[in-house]
Amino acid sequence: MNADNKTYARYAEKRAKKSPVLQNCIRAFTVGGAICSVGHALRTLWSAAGLSEDNSGMMASVTLIFAAVLLTGFGRFDEIAKYAGAGTLVPITGFANAVAATAIESRSEGLVAGVGAKLFTVAGPVIVYGVSAGAIYGAVYFVLTKLF
């Protein structure tokens, strides 16, 4: 019995290790692709509701953020993320989940030092480096287009 279990464990391990990267990639591709298709549908819906192209893009993101925060609050996001890996991380849903999850977890540490500060654990770096890179690009663009 024991030997059988060991044999099976080895067999299962071999099967599992065969191509975890390929399997992870297929899952990331399908779930990530599906979320992006939903994002595209939301853009179409918001623009049908009369919003400009820029604003429908923004509201599509806001809708996905809302959905991701709700799923995080109900504890469902992690289940999907465990399966999808980068498929839920890379879309704006991953950013929203990181913000909401850290906010909910740090509620017990207080509203200011807990929620207010820890909310930025992942959002902070993303905003800092995104905005900084944008400003550096803006400076380069300004020098190249306005001064020459």
Added chain:
Amino acid sequence: MEYLRAFVVGGALCVVAQILIDKTRLSPARILVAYVVAGVILGGIGVYGPLADFAGGGASTPLTGFGYLIADGTKKAVDAEGAVGIIKGGITAAAGGITAALLLGMLASLVFRSKMK
């Protein structure tokens, strides 16, 4: 067809991140930062704009799209207002997403209880 383009491009951007996670052990936070900065750079050198036209939600939904939004907003602000656009344009373009994430995250912490206890 446009949904297929959104699916394939968005899915492909996720696969690149999955390979980075599996092969380099980069933390999710580093992946997100790398994607935003990559979006700014790709937007700046004029690569991401055509991709956004091609893929729609497939390019705007991933976090690279957030970076592209920042680069594109900065460019438009510099065009319209000159040097002040350098410090105004990026965060203005990203304002909706940032405000929604912060506000909804904060509200979620009031409504939901942590399951980690």
